[in-house]
Amino acid sequence: xxxxxxxxxxxxxxxxxxxxxxxxxxxxxxxxxxxxxxxxxxxxxxxxxxxxxxxxxxxxxxxxxxxxxxxxxxxxxxxxxxxxxxxxxxxxxxxxxxxxxxxxxxxxxxxxxxxxxxxxxxxxxxxxxxxxxxxxxxxxxxxxxxxxxxxxxxxxxxxxxxxxxxxxxxxxxxxxxxxxxxxxxxxxxxxxxxxxxxxxxxxxxxxxxxxxxxxxxxxxxxxxxxxxxxxxxxxxxxxxxxxxxxxxxxxxxxxxxxxxxxxxxxxxxxxxxxxxxxxxxxxxxxxxxxxxxxxxxxxxxxxxxxxxxxxxxxxxxxxxxxxxx
Ligand code: PEP
Ligand code: MG
Numbered sequence: 001x002x003x004x005x006x007x008x009x010x011x012x013x014x015x016x017x018x019x020x021x022x023x024x025x026x027x028x029x030x031x032x033x034x035x036x037x038x039x040x041x042x043x044x045x046x047x048x049x050x051x052x053x054x055x056x057x058x059x060x061x062x063x064x065x066x067x068x069x070x071x072x073x074x075x076x077x078x079x080x081x082x083x084x085x086x087x088x089x090x091x092x093x094x095x096x097x098x099x100x101x102x103x104x105x106x107x108x109x110x111x112x113x114x115x116x117x118x119x120x121x122x123x124x125x126x127x128x129x130x131x132x133x134x135x136x137x138x139x140x141x142x143x144x145x146x147x148x149x150x151x152x153x154x155x156x157x158x159x160x161x162x163x164x165x166x167x168x169x170x171x172x173x174x175x176x177x178x179x180x181x182x183x184x185x186x187x188x189x190x191x192x193x194x195x196x197x198x199x200x201x202x203x204x205x206x207x208x209x210x211x212x213x214x215x216x217x218x219x220x221x222x223x224x225x226x227x228x229x230x231x232x233x234x235x236x237x238x239x240x241x242x243x244x245x246x247x248x249x250x251x252x253x254x255x256x257x258x259x260x261x262x263x264x265x266x267x268x269x270x271x272x273x274x275x276x277x278x279x280x281x282x283x284x285x286x287x288x289x290x291x292x293x294x295x296x297x298x299x300x301x302x303x304x305x306x307x308x309x310x311x312x313x314x315x316x317x318x319x320x321x322x323x324x325x
Contacts, residue, residue, distance in 0.1 A: 002283075005284065005286075008040075008290070009038070011286070013289065013290075014289075015268065015293070020273070021268060022042050022274040023277070024043050024044060024082075024277070025278070025282070026044075026046040026259075027047050028052070029051055030072065032279065039283070044076060044276075045202070045275075049084060049086055050087050053094055057095055059094075062124050062127050065128030065132075066132045068132075069132035083141070084142070084181065085115060085122060085154075086121065086143075088110065088111070090108065097114070111142075111144030112145055115154065127165070130161055130165055130173060133176075134170065136174055137173060137174055137175045138177070139199075141200075143183065144184060145183075145187060155197070181203070182240060184208075185211050185212050195247035195249050200250040200252070201251040203252070203255060208236075213226040227312070228263060229266055230310065231305045234312065250274065251272065254275075258276055259281030262288075265289070265316070269298050270298075270301060292325055297319065
């Protein structure tokens with residue numbers, strides 16, 4: 001199978017009925033970057049900036065961060081990189097920032113909440129990203145945004161940094177695209193306002209599952225209790241992809257489900273055209289999608305999501321087998 005997957009590297013990422021699918025990588029360390037060429041992925045759809053912070057004992061300054069992000073962009077070359085700002089807290093605390101004792105860390109002080117409460121942290125990171133991307137395109141997204149006002153506040157900090165850079169005569173990025181992760185369900189009820197503001201959306205299905213089902217992703221008793229391939233989650237995802245398409249804003253999925261072939265198949269059937277995954281998932285997902293007839297699956301999914309099943313996985317697996325996927 002390894003050889004079979006290696007052989008898919010240079011094959012087009014297009015379904016059997018001709019729908020192009022963008023396959024991107026999830027990365028967080030410089031050592032992940034060689035996978036970009038090796039896997040044939042189109043770009044980095046999620047660069048988790050917290051990973052290098054987690055292994056340090058002191059906070060990297062703007063200069064150190066700038067060098068790091070510039071290296072990521074250098075190594076990615078012509079391929080786009082989507083940086084996510086610091087997503088710490090919950091299960092990913094830094095040794096030098098204390099959140100204090102939190103009874104519900106996943107619902108606690110984490111991600112953009114820390115960034116907005118300590119704007120200097122976010123400002124420094126955004127300044128470093130803007131500097132690193134001088135003269136080239138920059139894409140940034142924020143984690144755990146729960147309401148449009150939080151997106152506006154984070155974006156205002158980015159704009160402030162951009163103006164500061166320009167006042168100092170530094171070269172800005174050639175283009176700045178700003179988006180948000182969809183991880184907190186409250187955002188789903190503000191989609192029209194959100195879609196007016198963002199350049200793109202990215203679904204963090206790991207956290208979205210956790211919050212939609214009120215089911216801790218880190219607890220073995222609850223982590224796999226509910227299935228993303230279930231009527232509630234698929235109905236929600238379909239609504240998201242349709243609203244984004246109507247607004248003309250790109251949307252992708254960067255949670256783990258995008259890297260599991262059956263789940264990825266389902267996401268494509270719902271209308272997603274951009275999936276970001278761990279490097280080892282690229283081969284299996286590409287092999288799956290090259291044998292997929294999207295039109296047939298789309299029709300089947302409409303019927304499936306109206307039922308009361310706990311999980312649609314058995315039926316979707318049967319569909320895949322029946323269709324030679
Ligand atoms: C997610 O929540 O799906 C996601 C991609 O972010 P992380 O796994 O880093 O929380
Ligand atoms: Mg997340």
